Amino acid sequence: MQITTQEQKRVSIMSVSGRVDSATAPDLETELKKLVESDKTQIVLDLKDVEYMSSAGLRAMVSTLKAVKRVNGDLRLAAPSPRVEEVLRLAGLTSIFSIHPNRDEAVASF
Amino acid sequence: MGRTLTVPGRYDRLEQICAFVAEAAMESGLDETAVSRCQLAVDEACTNIIEHGYGGENLGDIEITCHAQVGELKIIIQDHAQRFDPNAVPEPDLNASVDEMKIGGLGLYFMRQVMDSVEFSYENNGNRLVLVKRKEN
Numbered sequence: 001m002q003i004t005t006q007e008q009k010r011v012s013i014m015s016v017s018g019r020v021d022s023a024t025a026p027d028l029e030t031e032l033k034k035l036v037e038s039d040k041t042q043i044v045l046d047l048k049d050v051e052y053m054s055s056a057g058l059r060a061m062v063s064t065l066k067a068v069k070r071v072n073g074d075l076r077l078a079a080p081s082p083r084v085e086e087v088l089r090l091a092g093l094t095s096i097f098s099i100h101p102n103r104d105e106a107v108a109s110f
Numbered sequence: 111m112g113r114t115l116t117v118p119g120r121y122d123r124l125e126q127i128c129a130f131v132a133e134a135a136m137e138s139g140l141d142e143t144a145v146s147r148c149q150l151a152v153d154e155a156c157t158n159i160i161e162h163g164y165g166g167e168n169l170g171d172i173e174i175t176c177h178a179q180v181g182e183l184k185i186i187i188q189d190h191a192q193r194f195d196p197n198a199v200p201e202p203d204l205n206a207s208v209d210e211m212k213i214g215g216l217g218l219y220f221m222r223q224v225m226d227s228v229e230f231s232y233e234n235n236g237n238r239l240v241l242v243k244r245k246e247n
Contacts, residue, residue, distance in 0.1 A: 022157045023121035052128070052146075054153045055216040062211055069208055083146050090223050091216055092204030 003031050011107050012040040017049035020057035029060035032075075036064065041073025044106040048079035053087050065097065074098065078106035112177040112186075119160045119189070120167045124153050127174055131185060134176035138183040140245055147224035148183060148243050154217035155187050155239055163191030163237065181245040190236035196228075 001024035002017045012035050020028055035043055045061065047053075065075045076098040080088060088094050100106035115130045117123040128149040135145040156172055164170045170190050177184040202215045221228050227242035 019125060021121070021124045021153055022160070023124055052149070054124075054150060054157065055220060056157065058216065062208075066208055066211070086143075086146075087150065087220075090220055091202075096208060096211070 015046040022056040025056035032064040041068040137178040
């Protein structure tokens, strides 16, 4: 799994690629936590290149969502593949997360 | 005839396990979605074995056996961990608000959602999980 982060106006865009499973999700959670601790609480998670996600990945995203919501921020998702979208749907998270078809729309939604 | 993969219970082996299951699923003639679902179910099962069964990584092996028949894949996952009672795992509350949301219990829930059959037993000094996925007509 690879993670890159960039800033666009007041939004942090974290792009993730590869597998997000129990081996790699802790790293994702750590990187998301670093953003939150730096007061970067408007976050877009670009999932375009995430080929696989298990519930471990969901855990990382949900804990971050809780943290940013507490300070009136948000974690919005961009471009999940059908496979990742199914995992989100199975967990009942498609109505909890703001999900956008691409990164630009997710950023613009802030 | 089944094929068996035995790996140490470690999270960095999940990718190998998923690839093993995907190959068998494709041999059974399952479509792309079904292949993905088999991988997810096995990933979640093995994660639970490591986290809850063994209580951590490198504390026991996991054996995954795939029986690929035309139109059906049977996956048997055997561990040597403490006995697991699937009835003791509460169903996740998928209607919880963001603050109340917990992600615990999702693994077992996912398995039941995506597989046609999920059966647990305790034998060979460990838990035996049999997952079945059939081709949709």
